Amino acid sequence: xxxxxxMNESSMRGIFLSLILIFALSVISIPIDAFAxxxxxxxxxxxxxxxxxxxxxxxxxxxxxxxxxxxxxxYFEFFKTEDGWVGERTPQGVxxxxxxxxxxxxxxxxxxxxxxxxxxxxNWKALDKDGEEIEIGKxxxxxxxxxxxxxxxxxxxTTKGILENSSFRIIPDKPNAGGFIRVTGxxxxxxxxxxxxxxxxxxxxxxxxxxxxxxxxxxIPDNQEVDRVDFLVKDGIGQExxxxxxxxxxxxxxxxxxxxxxxxxxxxxxxxxxxFLEIFGTAQPGSAITASIKNPDNEIINTRTAEVDAxxxxxxxxxxxxxxxxxxxxYSAEISDGRESILKAWTVESSKVIVIAPTHLxxxxxxxxxYNGTALPNQPIELILEDPLGIEKISDIFDVDNTGIIxxxxxxxxxxxxxxxxxxxxxxxxxxxLIYVGLGELPSxxxxxxxxxxxxxxxxxxxxxxxxxxxxxLTLLIIDPADKPKGDVIPITLKPDGTAVHTLDLNGFSSGVxxxxxxxxxxxxxxxxTVGLQTGSGEISISTTKLSYEPGEPILILGQTKPNILLxxxxxxxxxxxxxxxxxxxxxxxxxxxxxxxxxxEAIPGKWTINAKSGSNFDNVEVDITAIQAEGLxxxxxxxxFIPGIGKTLTIKIVGAKxxxxxxxxxxxxxxxxxxxxxxxxxxxxxxxWVIPPGTEPGTYTxxxxxxxxxxxxxxxxx
Numbered sequence: 001x002x003x004x005x006x007m008n009e010s011s012m013r014g015i016f017l018s019l020i021l022i023f024a025l026s027v028i029s030i031p032i033d034a035f036a037x038x039x040x041x042x043x044x045x046x047x048x049x050x051x052x053x054x055x056x057x058x059x060x061x062x063x064x065x066x067x068x069x070x071x072x073x074x075y076f077e078f079f080k081t082e083d084g085w086v087g088e089r090t091p092q093g094v095x096x097x098x099x100x101x102x103x104x105x106x107x108x109x110x111x112x113x114x115x116x117x118x119x120x121x122x123n124w125k126a127l128d129k130d131g132e133e134i135e136i137g138k139x140x141x142x143x144x145x146x147x148x149x150x151x152x153x154x155x156x157x158t159t160k161g162i163l164e165n166s167s168f169r170i171i172p173d174k175p176n177a178g179g180f181i182r183v184t185g186x187x188x189x190x191x192x193x194x195x196x197x198x199x200x201x202x203x204x205x206x207x208x209x210x211x212x213x214x215x216x217x218x219x220i221p222d223n224q225e226v227d228r229v230d231f232l233v234k235d236g237i238g239q240e241x242x243x244x245x246x247x248x249x250x251x252x253x254x255x256x257x258x259x260x261x262x263x264x265x266x267x268x269x270x271x272x273x274x275x276f277l278e279i280f281g282t283a284q285p286g287s288a289i290t291a292s293i294k295n296p297d298n299e300i301i302n303t304r305t306a307e308v309d310a311x312x313x314x315x316x317x318x319x320x321x322x323x324x325x326x327x328x329x330x331y332s333a334e335i336s337d338g339r340e341s342i343l344k345a346w347t348v349e350s351s352k353v354i355v356i357a358p359t360h361l362x363x364x365x366x367x368x369x370x371y372n373g374t375a376l377p378n379q380p381i382e383l384i385l386e387d388p389l390g391i392e393k394i395s396d397i398f399d400v401d402n403t404g405i406i407x408x409x410x411x412x413x414x415x416x417x418x419x420x421x422x423x424x425x426x427x428x429x430x431x432x433x434l435i436y437v438g439l440g441e442l443p444s445x446x447x448x449x450x451x452x453x454x455x456x457x458x459x460x461x462x463x464x465x466x467x468x469x470x471x472x473x474l475t476l477l478i479i480d481p482a483d484k485p486k487g488d489v490i491p492i493t494l495k496p497d498g499t500a501v502h503t504l505d506l507n508g509f510s511s512g513v514x515x516x517x518x519x520x521x522x523x524x525x526x527x528x529x530t531v532g533l534q535t536g537s538g539e540i541s542i543s544t545t546k547l548s549y550e551p552g553e554p555i556l557i558l559g560q561t562k563p564n565i566l567l568x569x570x571x572x573x574x575x576x577x578x579x580x581x582x583x584x585x586x587x588x589x590x591x592x593x594x595x596x597x598x599x600x601x602e603a604i605p606g607k608w609t610i611n612a613k614s615g616s617n618f619d620n621v622e623v624d625i626t627a628i629q630a631e632g633l634x635x636x637x638x639x640x641x642f643i644p645g646i647g648k649t650l651t652i653k654i655v656g657a658k659x660x661x662x663x664x665x666x667x668x669x670x671x672x673x674x675x676x677x678x679x680x681x682x683x684x685x686x687x688x689x690w691v692i693p694p695g696t697e698p699g700t701y702t703x704x705x706x707x708x709x710x711x712x713x714x715x716x717x718x719x
Contacts (some may be wrong), residue, residue, distance in 0.1 A: 002029065003099055005169055005403055040126045050112065051114075052113075053110065054110045055124075057104060058106075062129065065096060069122075075115065079114070086660055106272045123139075129713055159190035161237075165187045166186075166188045167186060170245060176247060191207065193236065194214075197232040198220065198229055226247050230243070264504060268497030270346065270349055271348050274354040279316045280469075281313075287308045287337050287338065288305060289306050290336050292334045294332050302663055318361065322370070337353075353431040354374075356406060361443060364440065366677075371407070376400065380400065381426060388421055392595075416689050419439050422439055428716065447467075447518050448525055449527050450465045451527060461503045462529060463501065464501070464502045471494060472493075474518050474519065478490075478504070478516055481514065511564070516529060536586075540561045542559035542621050544558070549623055556594075557594040557612075559586075560590055566614060567583075567612055567613060568584075568611070636652075649691050649692065650703075651690045657680035657685070658709050659709070660677060661677070662707075663706075664677070668702075673693065673701075699717070
């Protein structure tokens with residue numbers, strides 16, 4: 001199999017090797033026509049969260065593309081294809097496999113996927129070269145064997161509740177006699193009834209939902225002996241699963257006077273489509289909570305669970321994003337820990353101007369971060385993407401068409417881009433939104449602060465806006481121009497919607513550049529503001545590090561003027577339209593450094609102007625913006641930056657691509673030292689840094705690029 005979307009090979013290799021072995025056995029043990037379709041036969045086998053699909057064409061029509069998708073609450077985490085096939089995941093979660101060589105009659109192809117939950121049903125559709133449907137169906141993975149057996153004995157199939165991979169657990173793991181326990185299980189028969197026992201004593205009954213999941217609460221008898229016990233789940237035909245543990249010693253039960261109150265935080269009264277929420281609260285230590293969410297029609301649309309730690313704190317493991325298609329109206333969540341429950345209500349409203357959300361909360365390093373949503377139509381929007389260290393990875397200005405629809409993606413590099421929470425900053429006029437996504441891990445809401453302007457008079461108040469995790473406590477510290485604390489630490493408490501506003505009295509602040517540092521534990525964020533700076537009366541001189549740029553490239557602006565002077569930088573296109581404006585200042589030595597400017601990806605070719613102005617003084621510098629034109633695929637390589645702690649890099653540039661591009665880096669002796677794969681942008685471009693592996697010998701290296709329709713190569717000398 002050839003890797004098209006990079007994934008963590010060390011964690012996936014074992015799963016897929018196991019899948020291949022199980023798949024080979026399943027072909028022997030299960031009749032080939034057990035669930036065969038008329039023309040397309042799809043077999044699947046699952047192991048943990050991995051599934052391998054084998055598609056066999058038994059019909060007369062050739063299969064040129066194959067689509068797979070999952071039911072609600074499931075999503076694909078990874079996928080792999082065979083050579084010659086290209087896979088692409090759409091914002092709606094559908095994976096589309098295509099090939100220029102179709103599956104002919106009697107031929108087969110295999111695809112591997114990993115999902116967020118084990119053994120889901122996978123819907124599929126086979127299409128011909130014109131995109132017409134050949135056949136549609138659903139694969140049910142390891143349930144084949146059960147269904148083959150159950151089909152011959154229908155009276156048994158309705159009562160079988162315990163399956164081969166059924167499991168449950170007890171929370172807390174050291175319960176006490178007389179105490180409450182939370183029992184949760186997965187992969188049981190859907191919509192079945194079960195009995196629960198402690199040793200031979202029946203404690204009660206419960207039922208599973210339509211997905212075979214359950215969570216319920218029982219109380220251990222007060223007279224239960226403090227010893228090792230067996231908890232048992234039994235189904236309707238007498239099958240059982242044991243769970244053995246030792247009860248806690250007498251006297252370890254938490255007194256009623258120390259019971260922690262059940263609370264929920266992080267849920268504002270009003271939400272909007274695309275909102276990102278981290279929900280947490282308090283409950284009895286060592287227990288578990290269940291959150292059941294209902295829509296405006298009072299239907300349960302989601303159920304979440306969370307364990308409570310020893311301090312009585314719980315938090316939903318996965319944050320919540322309000323879907324872009326969420327119904328407007330009143331929602332509610334019932335939170336229960338088995339002893340008590342609370343109800344929290346909110347409304348989803350439509351007054352947000354910018355509504356953008358990632359296609360997934362968590363992306364794999366090497367995968368493209370993808371977003372979609374809406375904004376004001378026929379108006380430009382600026383998108384800035386920052387990594388977990390706050391380093392700007394891309395900044396661009398896009399023209400929103402009359403539909404208002406926005407689609408944005410950024411291809412990450414597994415050995416360069418830092419894992420953690422990435423922030424997309426979307427600005428359109430006076431409207432601004434922060435959108436969070438996780439690379440290599442689930443995202444968390446960082447601490448952010450923003451001033452209502454850059455420069456203030458000492459007689460003014462500075463208005464500081466904070467965003468973060470709802471209901472959390474922060475601290476604010478002001479640092480003066482001499483790098484010393486200005487006043488005491490200021491406590492800030494965020495509202496349930498994760499926002500707060502603080503008014504800072506600037507009386508007594510001398511002229512200069514200040515820093516505001518907001519902290520939450522070890523997490524910090526810093527923003528600069530100035531007091532009493534004036535526009536300058538001295539000369540201004542600016543320059544750029546290059547005279548010619550391509551669309552999408554960053555522009556570093558350097559210059560010199562008087563110390564601590566306010567100035568405005570403006571980027572102007574050949575038609576004299578102001579594309580971007582930034583108010584900044586010179587430092588104590590009068591130096592100007594600004595790196596937030598970037599050539600728009602859809603920039604028109606020609607001479608662009610950068611204007612620096614302070615009072616009546618100004619300076620201009622012109623740069624040439626060249627168009628990227630390519631007949632077919634083209635690749636070039638140039639020296640990149642040295643990254644501390646990582647090493648020297650090269651920048652690989654590809655134009656004219658029409659799909660995902662495979663890149664082979666080959667040494668002089670023919671050895672392939674690296675294989676890469678990146679999806680191209682809608683303009684057919686790939687611009688990626690590559691870290692030169694330690695110990696790479698000097699010499700001439702060949703860089704080969706190939707997409708499904710073309711190929712190209714170039715050489716580069718490494719010294």
